[in-house]
Amino acid sequence: MILVVQLTQSLQRRKSLYEQTYEALREGILAGKLLPGDRLIETQIAQQLQVSRTPIREALRQLQQEDLVVADGSGWLRVATVSATEAVQLYNCRIALETLSVTEACAQASPAQLEQLVQCVTQAEALAERSPDAALSQQLLALDYRFHHLIAESTGNGCLVSLLEQVFNKMMLLRLQTTRHNPGVLEVRQEHQEIYQAIAQREVKTAVAAVTSHLKASKSRVVKELTQLKS
Amino acid sequence: MILVVQLTQSLQRRKSLYEQTYEALREGILAGKLLPGDRLIETQIAQQLQVSRTPIREALRQLQQEDLVVADGSGWLRVATVSATEAVQLYNCRIALETLSVTEACAQASPAQLEQLVQCVTQAEALAERSPDAALSQQLLALDYRFHHLIAESTGNGCLVSLLEQVFNKMMLLRLQTTRHNPGVLEVRQEHQEIYQAIAQREVKTAVAAVTSHLKASKSRVVKELTQLKS
DNA sequence: CGCTTGTATACCGCATACAATGTAGAAGCT
DNA sequence: AGCTTCTACATTGTATGCGGTATACAAGCG
Numbered sequence: 223m224i225l226v227v228q229l230t231q232s233l234q235r236r237k238s239l240y241e242q243t244y245e246a247l248r249e250g251i252l253a254g255k256l257l258p259g260d261r262l263i264e265t266q267i268a269q270q271l272q273v274s275r276t277p278i279r280e281a282l283r284q285l286q287q288e289d290l291v292v293a294d295g296s297g298w299l300r301v302a303t304v305s306a307t308e309a310v311q312l313y314n315c316r317i318a319l320e321t322l323s324v325t326e327a328c329a330q331a332s333p334a335q336l337e338q339l340v341q342c343v344t345q346a347e348a349l350a351e352r353s354p355d356a357a358l359s360q361q362l363l364a365l366d367y368r369f370h371h372l373i374a375e376s377t378g379n380g381c382l383v384s385l386l387e388q389v390f391n392k393m394m395l396l397r398l399q400t401t402r403h404n405p406g407v408l409e410v411r412q413e414h415q416e417i418y419q420a421i422a423q424r425e426v427k428t429a430v431a432a433v434t435s436h437l438k439a440s441k442s443r444v445v446k447e448l449t450q451l452k453s
Numbered sequence: 454m455i456l457v458v459q460l461t462q463s464l465q466r467r468k469s470l471y472e473q474t475y476e477a478l479r480e481g482i483l484a485g486k487l488l489p490g491d492r493l494i495e496t497q498i499a500q501q502l503q504v505s506r507t508p509i510r511e512a513l514r515q516l517q518q519e520d521l522v523v524a525d526g527s528g529w530l531r532v533a534t535v536s537a538t539e540a541v542q543l544y545n546c547r548i549a550l551e552t553l554s555v556t557e558a559c560a561q562a563s564p565a566q567l568e569q570l571v572q573c574v575t576q577a578e579a580l581a582e583r584s585p586d587a588a589l590s591q592q593l594l595a596l597d598y599r600f601h602h603l604i605a606e607s608t609g610n611g612c613l614v615s616l617l618e619q620v621f622n623k624m625m626l627l628r629l630q631t632t633r634h635n636p637g638v639l640e641v642r643q644e645h646q647e648i649y650q651a652i653a654q655r656e657v658k659t660a661v662a663a664v665t666s667h668l669k670a671s672k673s674r675v676v677k678e679l680t681q682l683k684s
Numbered sequence: 685c686g687c688t689t690g691t692a693t694a695c696c697g698c699a700t701a702c703a704a705t706g707t708a709g710a711a712g713c714t
Numbered sequence: 715a716g717c718t719t720c721t722a723c724a725t726t727g728t729a730t731g732c733g734g735t736a737t738a739c740a741a742g743c744g
Contacts, residue, residue, distance in 0.1 A: 238727065240514075265695065274729040275696085276507070283471075283511045287518050289615070296736075297696085311610040318553040319616075322545060379542040381623070384520065385550075385616055392612070469697065496725065505699040506726090527706080528726085 240277035243267075247281055251290050251301055252394045258303040262291060288391055304396040306448040312396065313441040316389045317434060319382065320370065324429040326377035327421050335376040339418050342369045346411050362407045363397065369414050373421065400447045409439070471508035474498075478512055482521055482532055483625045489534040493522060519622055535627040537679040543627065544672040547620045548665060550613060551601065555660040557608035558652050566607035570649050573600045577642050593638045594628065600645050604652065631678045640670070 247267070250256040262282060264275045271278070282299055285291040292302045304312070331339075346365045352358060367390055374383045413436040420429035478498070481487040493513060495506045502509070513530055516522040523533045535543070562570075577596045583589055598621055605614045644667040651660035 240727080263695070276510075276728055276730090279507075279697090280511055280514050284514055284518055287515050308612065311612045314553060314557070314610065315550070315612050315616055318549045319546070322549040326545070379545065381539065381542045381546050381620070385546055385619065388616065388619070389612070471697080494725070507698055507700090510726090 238277070239273050240280045243271060243273060243277050244281035244284055246271060247285060248290065251285070252391075252398075254398050256301050258301045258395060258399060260301045262299045262301065288388065290391055290395065302392070302395060304392060304399060306445065308392075309396050309444055309448060310441070312389060312392055313437060313444070316386070316393065317437045317441075319386050319389065320373075320433050320437060321430050322379075323370075323374045323377060323382060323386065324417065324421060324433045325426055326379055326382070327373045328424045328426045328429055330378050331373075331376035331421060335372065336418075336422050339369065339372050339376070339421070342372060343411070343414050343418055346407075346414070350407065350411060359407065366407075366410060366414075367394070373417075376421075396444065400444055400451070410436075413439070469508070470504050471511045474502060474504060474508050475512035475515055477502060478516060479521065482516070483622070483629075485629050487532050489532050489626060489630060491532045493530040493532065519619065521622055521626065533623070533626060535623060535630060537676065539623075540627050540675055540679060541672070543620060543623055544668060544675070547617070547624065548668045548672075550617050550620065551604075551664050551668060552661055553610075554601075554605045554608055554613060554617065555648065555652060555664045556657055557610055557613070558604045559655045559657045559660055561609050562604075562607035562652060566603065567649075567653050569603050570600065570607070570652070573603060574642070574645050574649055577638075577645070581638065581642060590638065597638075597641060597645075598625070604648075607652075627675065631675055631682070641667075644670070 247256070247262075256262070264278050264282070267278050268275045282291060286293065286299065290302055291299050294300050342365060346362060346369075349358060349361055349365070371383075371386070371390070374386045377383075413432065417429060417432045417436060420426075420432050478487070478493075487493070495509050495513070498509050499506045513522060517524070517530065521533055522530050525531050573596060577593060577600075580589060580592055580596070602614075602617070602621070605617045608614075644663065648660060648663045648667060651657075651663050
């Protein structure tokens with residue numbers, strides 16, 4: 223368990239140490255520096271980040287509530303793992319929420335927000351031109367989430383955004399356990415394009431259909447891989 | 454701001470003070486002892502609950518992440534308020550999630566879980582016989598949430614359960630701002646009955662339709678009341 | 685040889701002390 | 715009076731210490 227993060231010591235006192243610790247840990251988990259199943263020990267983290275245990279405790283509690291960190295049988299905190307069945311459940315929730323998301327987006331999205339969506343899509347397009355490597359696929363993955371996140375935000379429904387964030391968190395955890403190299407980025411860009419078009423033209427049914435099939439495709443890819451891994 | 458809760462001092466050390474504090478505060482908020490907008494001051498709470506600030510800080514962080522407590526402009530923590538537009542958004546999310554909930558319940562619910570559902574419905578039925586007062590309507594409200602919660606749990610989808618809990622939390626906050634006496638409990642029991650029947654008979658479409666109309670009815674009642682209050 | 689028991693240690697829960705920061709109220713100036 | 719400035723205080727942020735508890739490993743006993 224190695225966190226090579228240097229917290230901003232003196233400059234920019236805006237963010238509390240608690241917040242910085244939280245972000246460092248979260249980042250560490252989602253970026254794969256802390257692997258699912260790893261134990262998280264307050265004293266160790268305190269030593270590595272050079273802060274006292276108090277802000278760390280708060281950060282851990284928060285991560286625990288987000289289900290990125292779980293207490294195992296004897297109460298030790300560990301980085302959460304996602305099983306195959308949980309993956310399916312996660313996707314089902316995501317589909318339910320994103321169906322609402324695109325529906326409301328069709329009704330609510332402002333021109334500026336649509337513009338952001340386009341940029342997100344074209345950025346991915348541009349990135350995909352480059353020769354594929356691990357870092358690139360990380361970036362594409364980030365853009366993928368950003369795309370879905372932008373749609374959610376364009377609804378103006380804060381509740382929806384925070385619920386989806388919850389789901390995305392565990393989703394990224396899931397990715398860590400499957401492929402480091404996102405498999406379907408090529409098709410994905412095409413599908414994002416379709417989703418965007420439907421939203422821009424306010425065609426609710428088309429948008430819902432597009433996002434549903436997009437997610438179902440992703441779901442079946444992940445599930446397939448997970449079950450293969452097990453055997 | 455008065456919390457008259459005596460934490461179990463010596464017996465049952467199973468629950469940490471942090472957890473007890475969390476529950477005390479949560480209970481205080483949801484039961485209306487702490488009103489939306491009230492400031493939450495660490496030192497005051499510490500004095501009232503006779504614990505140090507450390508566990509309180511952790512509890513507050515957790516409540517903050519659940520959106521039951523929010524930081525206002527100058528960083529003070531306050532009990533969250535729910536606006537009329539948030540109420541609508543909340544209901545929309547709830548409908549999306551509960552649609553999934555009954556769908557999966559139709560497929561997954563075990564006989565034992567269906568039995569629990571029946572008991573929940575009949576309990577409400579029995580309670581409704583008694584002469585109505587404030588305490589009774591509180592109990593009926595609790596049974597209402599329990600009913601929906603049981604459905605979610607019967608899906609076996611833990612992710613869904615925790616997302617819905619999130620929504621229910623704020624929902625109860627919303628109720629505090631509208632009526633103390635739940636308006637539609639009479640119709641509600643009828644609708645619950647229908648939902649249960651549909652799930653028991655594994656009729657997905659009927660169940661979805663029933664739960665959707667149930668929630669939409671509730672939504673329009675709440676929205677109506679909120680807009681009336683404003684004028 | 686296995687089971688219990690003892691002991692050292694690692695870790696956590698909570699309390700407390702101190703530092704930093706922001707807010708309110710009073711005093712002083714115009 | 716109205717405005718500014720300064721001080722005192724209230725509150726939160728962070729560090730640390732102490733005590734309890736569980737765990738692991740070793741020694742003693744059956």
